[in-house]
Amino acid sequence: MMNINPTETNAWKKLQLHFDTIRDTHLKELFKDQGRAATFTIQWQDFLVDYSKNRITEETKSLLIELAEEVGLSEAIASYYGGEAINKTEDRPVMHTALRDFSATAYHKEEVAGVRNAIKTFTKSIIEGTHTGATGKTITDVVNIGIGGSDLGPVMVVEALQYYKNHLTTHFISNVDGDHVMETIKDLDPETTLFVIVSKTFTTQETLSNATTVRAWFVDQLGEEAVGSHFVAVSTNLEAVQNFGIASENIFPMWNWVGGRFSLWSSVGLSIALAVGYDHFEDLLRGAQEMDIHFKEQPFDENIPVITALLSVWYNNFFGAESEAVIPYTQYLHRLPAYLQQAIMESNGKSVDRNGNPVGYETGNIIWGEPGTNSQHAFFQLIHQGTKLIPADFIGFKKSLHGNVDHHDKLMANFFAQTEALMNGKTEAQVTEELRESPLSRKRIEQLTPFKVFEGNKPTTTYLINTLSPKTLGALVAMYEHKIFVQGVIWNIYSYDQWGVELGKQLAKQVLRDFDDVESSVHDASTKQLLISYKKA
Numbered sequence: 001m002m003n004i005n006p007t008e009t010n011a012w013k014k015l016q017l018h019f020d021t022i023r024d025t026h027l028k029e030l031f032k033d034q035g036r037a038a039t040f041t042i043q044w045q046d047f048l049v050d051y052s053k054n055r056i057t058e059e060t061k062s063l064l065i066e067l068a069e070e071v072g073l074s075e076a077i078a079s080y081y082g083g084e085a086i087n088k089t090e091d092r093p094v095m096h097t098a099l100r101d102f103s104a105t106a107y108h109k110e111e112v113a114g115v116r117n118a119i120k121t122f123t124k125s126i127i128e129g130t131h132t133g134a135t136g137k138t139i140t141d142v143v144n145i146g147i148g149g150s151d152l153g154p155v156m157v158v159e160a161l162q163y164y165k166n167h168l169t170t171h172f173i174s175n176v177d178g179d180h181v182m183e184t185i186k187d188l189d190p191e192t193t194l195f196v197i198v199s200k201t202f203t204t205q206e207t208l209s210n211a212t213t214v215r216a217w218f219v220d221q222l223g224e225e226a227v228g229s230h231f232v233a234v235s236t237n238l239e240a241v242q243n244f245g246i247a248s249e250n251i252f253p254m255w256n257w258v259g260g261r262f263s264l265w266s267s268v269g270l271s272i273a274l275a276v277g278y279d280h281f282e283d284l285l286r287g288a289q290e291m292d293i294h295f296k297e298q299p300f301d302e303n304i305p306v307i308t309a310l311l312s313v314w315y316n317n318f319f320g321a322e323s324e325a326v327i328p329y330t331q332y333l334h335r336l337p338a339y340l341q342q343a344i345m346e347s348n349g350k351s352v353d354r355n356g357n358p359v360g361y362e363t364g365n366i367i368w369g370e371p372g373t374n375s376q377h378a379f380f381q382l383i384h385q386g387t388k389l390i391p392a393d394f395i396g397f398k399k400s401l402h403g404n405v406d407h408h409d410k411l412m413a414n415f416f417a418q419t420e421a422l423m424n425g426k427t428e429a430q431v432t433e434e435l436r437e438s439p440l441s442r443k444r445i446e447q448l449t450p451f452k453v454f455e456g457n458k459p460t461t462t463y464l465i466n467t468l469s470p471k472t473l474g475a476l477v478a479m480y481e482h483k484i485f486v487q488g489v490i491w492n493i494y495s496y497d498q499w500g501v502e503l504g505k506q507l508a509k510q511v512l513r514d515f516d517d518v519e520s521s522v523h524d525a526s527t528k529q530l531l532i533s534y535k536k537a
């Protein structure tokens with residue numbers, strides 16, 4: 001890793017000058033070049049990534065690639081794939097790619113294959129009913145208890161692959177909110193339920209509290225001796241799991257070289273494999289592996305994660321765009337934005353560079369989104385006519401899974417229409433002409449026109465994918481993972497730690513202790529007033 005301040009590179013300086021020449025250019029203008037769509041499209045396997053509706057020219061693209069080269073992206077990729085401890089503040093390598101590397105030269109090959117086999121055997125026994133509950137009944141429900149990376153990945157994928165699901169009903173408990181726990185377990189039959197406790201560290205307050213409550217509820221009904229048939233855990237901290245009362249044969253290990261928010265490919269994905277079967281889980285991994293190979297081998301100008309990361313830097317650091325929207329046009333991906341919020345914002349929400357100095361430029365963007373078309377009827381107003389520039393990823397599929405062409409055409413008509421509308425907008429002349437056909441008076445038309453004008457020039461990147469399958473989903477998620485990596489390299493920050501989560505955790509522990517005597521606790525006046533009011537209730 002070269003630890004270069006991006007703003008001090010030659011490419012950055014050139015980009016700044018270039019930006020001044022292009023900042024006001026309208027996309028409509030750029031589209032006068034008929035070849036533009038083909039120039040700025042990458043066709044890869046089942047993916048067509050059309051990034052032509054972005055505010056770039058070929059010069060922008062080559063300067064951005066120059067930036068990537070100048071900060072040493074190729075060397076960084078080699079360190080990432082080479083298992084170097086690139087997560088320096090935690091002194092760990094970042095090796096989620098090893099979890100889906102089926103090649104002969106894969107890192108940690110045997111350990112990984114061993115755990116994969118354990119997942120395969122166990123999930124098969126649950127799905128086929130050979131592993132029964134303590135009273136001999138087959139398992140019908142699976143409850144994943146975990147938070148952050150131990151929840152968001154599994155829940156996002158299980159929702160995304162609902163079409164491929166088997167008979168097991170999957171539930172997720174994450175929040176330490178007791179109401180969340182009770183609402184989930186209230187109708188469950190302990191005799192037919194399997195609990196999967198997922199915590200990389202096995203020290204997370206939320207997960208341990210939830211697991212303790214659920215375990216007590218369970219033991220109350222079926223007794224301590226039944227625990228072994230109904231509780232399994234996923235963790236790196238085998239000792240803590242055993243202390244919690246889960247036998248070693250019921251623990252699926254994971255490793256410190258896998259970050260929590262990149263761990264769905266490990267045994268953290270046990271609930272996924274239970275929900276859709278091991279073969280689909282493996283397909284998910286294989287899809288991710290294909291993207292890993294693409295990212296590692298493709299030249300930057302044809303490399304999806306590299307290009308999309310550079311576009312994101314372009315908007316974030318030159319246009320001053322603060323956020324990015326992710327709009328999947330499939331209900332199955334309704335948890336993708338939430339998943340990406342952790343993956344992206346926990347990784348790149350950093351303000352200290354790799355030399356330990358404050359960064360003097362913007363880093364991690366704010367990620368948000370909801371599925372289309374719902375989002376169109378909710379927040380698209382602001383994207384179309386608000387004052388903020390919000391680059392958006394549009395993710396759509398050529399075929400629906402249930403095959404209802406009528407619905408799919410309507411869904412996708414919106415998908416295409418929105419990116420076109422965001423790009424072109426609507427001019428004053430167009431609005432006036434349209435209003436002239438209405439019975440409105442001339443005066444009224446004049447009054448209304450400014451409100452109906454769309455400036456356009458709103459950038460979007462379109463991912464048009466054949467179908468939503470375990471494989472394409474794996475590739476899509478891996479694409480975002482590598483995009484995060486590229487951005488971290490350019491911004492010269494450490495993307496794989498998350499110290500920013502600690503302070504709140506520490507304080508919550510203190511506040512919990514202070515609940516015993518809020519009057520004499522030491523807090524600022526606002527917090528103290530709130531604590532007193534809370535305890536009086």
Ligand SMILES: O=P(O)(O)OC[C@H]1O[C@H](O)[C@H](O)[C@@H](O)[C@@H]1O
Nearest residue numbers: 148149150199200201204260501
């Ligand atoms: O899996 P666990 O150790 O329970 O951690 C769960 C979550 O805890 C913290 O919030 C971290 O910031 C997350 O990255 C992690 O995914």
